[in-house]
Amino acid sequence: MNIGLLGFGTVGTGVYEIINKRKDFFRSLIGKDLNINKVLVKDTTKDRNINISKDKLIDNPYFILDDPNIDIVIEAIGGTAEAYAYIKHALTTGKHVITANKAVVAKHMKELMDLANKNKKAFLYEASVGGGVPIIKPLKQQVTLNDIEEIKSILNGTSNFILSKMIREDLEFTDALHIAQELGYAEADPTDDIEGYDVRRKLAILSTIAFKREVKEEYIHCRGIRTIKSVDTKVIKELGYTVKLLAKASFKSNKYYLSVEPSLLPDDSFYAKVENANNLISIIGNDIGELKFYGQGAGKFPTANAVVSDVLDILYNNYQNYGIDEGTYKLCNNTDLVKDRYYVRLSPKHTLSDYVLKVVKEEKIADKIIKTGDHIIFTTGNIELKKINSFINNVKESIKDEFYAAIQ
Amino acid sequence: MNIGLLGFGTVGTGVYEIINKRKDFFRSLIGKDLNINKVLVKDTTKDRNINISKDKLIDNPYFILDDPNIDIVIEAIGGTAEAYAYIKHALTTGKHVITANKAVVAKHMKELMDLANKNKKAFLYEASVGGGVPIIKPLKQQVTLNDIEEIKSILNGTSNFILSKMIREDLEFTDALHIAQELGYAEADPTDDIEGYDVRRKLAILSTIAFKREVKEEYIHCRGIRTIKSVDTKVIKELGYTVKLLAKASFKSNKYYLSVEPSLLPDDSFYAKVENANNLISIIGNDIGELKFYGQGAGKFPTANAVVSDVLDILYNNYQNYGIDEGTYKLCNNTDLVKDRYYVRLSPKHTLSDYVLKVVKEEKIADKIIKTGDHIIFTTGNIELKKINSFINNVKESIKDEFYAAIQ
Numbered sequence: 183m184n185i186g187l188l189g190f191g192t193v194g195t196g197v198y199e200i201i202n203k204r205k206d207f208f209r210s211l212i213g214k215d216l217n218i219n220k221v222l223v224k225d226t227t228k229d230r231n232i233n234i235s236k237d238k239l240i241d242n243p244y245f246i247l248d249d250p251n252i253d254i255v256i257e258a259i260g261g262t263a264e265a266y267a268y269i270k271h272a273l274t275t276g277k278h279v280i281t282a283n284k285a286v287v288a289k290h291m292k293e294l295m296d297l298a299n300k301n302k303k304a305f306l307y308e309a310s311v312g313g314g315v316p317i318i319k320p321l322k323q324q325v326t327l328n329d330i331e332e333i334k335s336i337l338n339g340t341s342n343f344i345l346s347k348m349i350r351e352d353l354e355f356t357d358a359l360h361i362a363q364e365l366g367y368a369e370a371d372p373t374d375d376i377e378g379y380d381v382r383r384k385l386a387i388l389s390t391i392a393f394k395r396e397v398k399e400e401y402i403h404c405r406g407i408r409t410i411k412s413v414d415t416k417v418i419k420e421l422g423y424t425v426k427l428l429a430k431a432s433f434k435s436n437k438y439y440l441s442v443e444p445s446l447l448p449d450d451s452f453y454a455k456v457e458n459a460n461n462l463i464s465i466i467g468n469d470i471g472e473l474k475f476y477g478q479g480a481g482k483f484p485t486a487n488a489v490v491s492d493v494l495d496i497l498y499n500n501y502q503n504y505g506i507d508e509g510t511y512k513l514c515n516n517t518d519l520v521k522d523r524y525y526v527r528l529s530p531k532h533t534l535s536d537y538v539l540k541v542v543k544e545e546k547i548a549d550k551i552i553k554t555g556d557h558i559i560f561t562t563g564n565i566e567l568k569k570i571n572s573f574i575n576n577v578k579e580s581i582k583d584e585f586y587a588a589i590q
Numbered sequence: 591m592n593i594g595l596l597g598f599g600t601v602g603t604g605v606y607e608i609i610n611k612r613k614d615f616f617r618s619l620i621g622k623d624l625n626i627n628k629v630l631v632k633d634t635t636k637d638r639n640i641n642i643s644k645d646k647l648i649d650n651p652y653f654i655l656d657d658p659n660i661d662i663v664i665e666a667i668g669g670t671a672e673a674y675a676y677i678k679h680a681l682t683t684g685k686h687v688i689t690a691n692k693a694v695v696a697k698h699m700k701e702l703m704d705l706a707n708k709n710k711k712a713f714l715y716e717a718s719v720g721g722g723v724p725i726i727k728p729l730k731q732q733v734t735l736n737d738i739e740e741i742k743s744i745l746n747g748t749s750n751f752i753l754s755k756m757i758r759e760d761l762e763f764t765d766a767l768h769i770a771q772e773l774g775y776a777e778a779d780p781t782d783d784i785e786g787y788d789v790r791r792k793l794a795i796l797s798t799i800a801f802k803r804e805v806k807e808e809y810i811h812c813r814g815i816r817t818i819k820s821v822d823t824k825v826i827k828e829l830g831y832t833v834k835l836l837a838k839a840s841f842k843s844n845k846y847y848l849s850v851e852p853s854l855l856p857d858d859s860f861y862a863k864v865e866n867a868n869n870l871i872s873i874i875g876n877d878i879g880e881l882k883f884y885g886q887g888a889g890k891f892p893t894a895n896a897v898v899s900d901v902l903d904i905l906y907n908n909y910q911n912y913g914i915d916e917g918t919y920k921l922c923n924n925t926d927l928v929k930d931r932y933y934v935r936l937s938p939k940h941t942l943s944d945y946v947l948k949v950v951k952e953e954k955i956a957d958k959i960i961k962t963g964d965h966i967i968f969t970t971g972n973i974e975l976k977k978i979n980s981f982i983n984n985v986k987e988s989i990k991d992e993f994y995a996a997i998q
Binding site for chain 2: 200204207314315316320323324326327328450451452455467469470471472473474475476477478481483484486487490491494498499500502
């Protein structure tokens with residue numbers, strides 16, 4: 183069994199180190215050494231702080247993808263276009279493929295699984311959702327015996343770090359973001375994390391498995407956390423809640439509800455205890471009830487551990503490729519199905535405070551007004567997401583900004 | 591693929607119903623029907639509220655155990671001696687065996703696994719720990735790539751229900767126990783649950799897998815919850831804690847620490863949120879970090895779901911039997927290794943309160959005395975379990991009863 187490793191960054195080196203560390207175990211399992219024969223890097227001459235012979239390092243991916251001696255390709259370069267092309271090439275030439283690349287999996291899951299199934303090879307992606315938390319495989323297993331009714335998850339370390347920091351230290355969003363960037367929790371361009379796009383990819387993957395339909399990212403209603411202010415977190419705390427970027431999916435009467443949005447969770451809930459880069463994934467099945475999975479959603483060794491667990495499944499010949507139903511995915515009107523209570527802050531433009539408050543009262547949208555003046559803060563009764571969205575849209579011209587979040 | 595089902599109680603009927611409900615799935619998986627051919631019951635003539643043809647019901651287990659057409663035996667009769675004999679017989683005659691019987695697994699795990707390995711059959715027991723929570727298989731998977739350093743779990747619904755009830759409603763132990771019995775959470779003889787024996791069996795199973803050594807029940811230090819009083823739960827709440835019966839195992843410098851004992855958990859911890867019959871299992875691996883698994887630790891369909899997931903693993907040919915290391919299990923002096931702070935209540939015999947308080951002060955065991963008089967309540971600094979045990983033993987003659995719990 184020979185492995186070709188595409189990429190030698192954090193995850194790639196982690197995979198290399200774990201496989202080396204467990205050398206004896208793999209030898210006893212397959213009767214010979216498990217080799218990482220070739221590693222794709224950008225610069226083969228660069229000095230690396232890792233014990234690897236330089237002749238393993240290559241800078242042409244096709245030395246791996248077209249090498250008949252390579253059985254398993256591990257894609258750890260990230261990005262989308264190239265990673266997708268390499269994965270497809272590897273599966274086409276009859277190799278097993280493992281990836282941690284959620285963007286590629288979310289976008290091309292069905293096509294790549296079909297290709298793997300056709301060639302009777304594995305296409306595995308345990309590390310693409312939840313980092314070190316084993317969730318893809320347990321979910322595939324539960325799906326065979328359960329109708330999955332609901333998924334509710336915290337899946338993004340960056341936004342969770344920022345929100346934890348804001349809540350604990352009464353910081354403004356931009357300050358918390360800067361700290362996250364300094365500590366390496368957020369990238370220079372944090373868009374994917376704070377706008378919810380990263381979570382949306384992960385929810386697309388989980389929902390596709392859970393509901394046995396191809397759930398595309400664009401089916402998922404997505405709102406990020408960029409407009410939250412310390413005035414929000416203060417009120418949220420006073421109300422006995424915390425705030426999280428929550429991924430939610432439910433399937434009822436053949437209709438789907440899929441959303442990523444800021445959500446208020448009671449202070450004494452499991453969700454409220456999930457700090458920093460940890461992830462929590464809850465699934466509800468009709469027979470099994472609620473299961474929760476918790477662990478490190480990112481980090482070198484947790485993520486690499488998930489990748490190597492996929493290697494193990496290939497060695498054990500234990501990789502039933504989950505086949506997505508051929509039935510067309512029925513796109514529901516997302517915002518029709520589920521009603522939530524909402525926390526809403528509207529910050530009116532100069533001199534418009536009285537006017538905005540009047541609209542709030544006339545529209546009868548608030549069930550409790552908490553604050554008026556520069557920031558009008560209220561909670562609603564149970565209301566459809568499309569109604570709250572359309573209300574916000576109607577007052578948009580009169581306000582500087584707003585923040586709203588579903589109350590769970 | 592034919593199944594023989596031993597026992598048709600809660601779990602047995604659950605298994606029968608789930609397999610029937612998923613008939614189409616199993617047919618598409620194995621290309622023919624998955625049949626439960628025979629079911630062992632005590633009374634074949636009894637009317638049952640379930641759709642099964644009477645000729646499937648038998649009252650002689652050997653009609654299943656010696657039937658060459660039966661491939662998989664599911665043991666769901668409970669008890670120990672008979673269940674053990676049937677499982678052994680089935681494995682010896684080359685059948686796969688699935689059981690939810692923690693008592694048998696805890697006691698005979700190594701022997702039964704060796705037997706299964708010898709005959710290249712499966713011996714699976716996912717439902718024996720954590721009910722519906724998938725933990726046995728995920729733990730086996732993590733163990734291959736991680737050195738497991740710690741297990742910390744809530745594994746018993748009965749004791750957890752009683753403690754939750756006492757904390758929430760300021761009840762005395764016996765009153766909470768009666769309510770548990772009336773609601774079916776506790777059996778007429780609740781000894782196994784409230785003395786921690788049930789948890790000890792589950793911890794023996796988890797530790798055997800996690801540490802790759804045969805961990806016997808008798809190696810595990812075990813104290814139950816019978817002596818807890820409402821005076822304890824009141825003080826515990828004031829201190830910002832809740833109380834749980836906690837199973838703990840750790841492995842450091844080739845030494846083991848294994849205990850089941852009442853433990854104080856901070857009000858804002860995950861553990862404190864585990865109510866009633868739910869279970870929480872936390873494991874820490876050297877690479878993966880901490881993983882937590884949560885779900886229903888009992889109940890007909892969750893438990894049956896776990897049993898049927900074992901059936902699936904057999905159908906998928908996906909049942910690597912975990913081989914326990916041949917090395918002798920090194921019994922550590924359990925109480926040597928780990929130090930905890932303790933919460934201690936001593937209730938002195940009539941007129942001995944001053945004397946007991948004097949001993950507490952002389953022995954310098956308390957770092958903070960919370961209450962004196964009829965109940966002397968104090969917390970300790972970090973102290974070895976054997977020291978606290980021996981202190982309690984020394985004052986035994988002077989007290990009516992006592993309750994003590996590790997502060998986590």
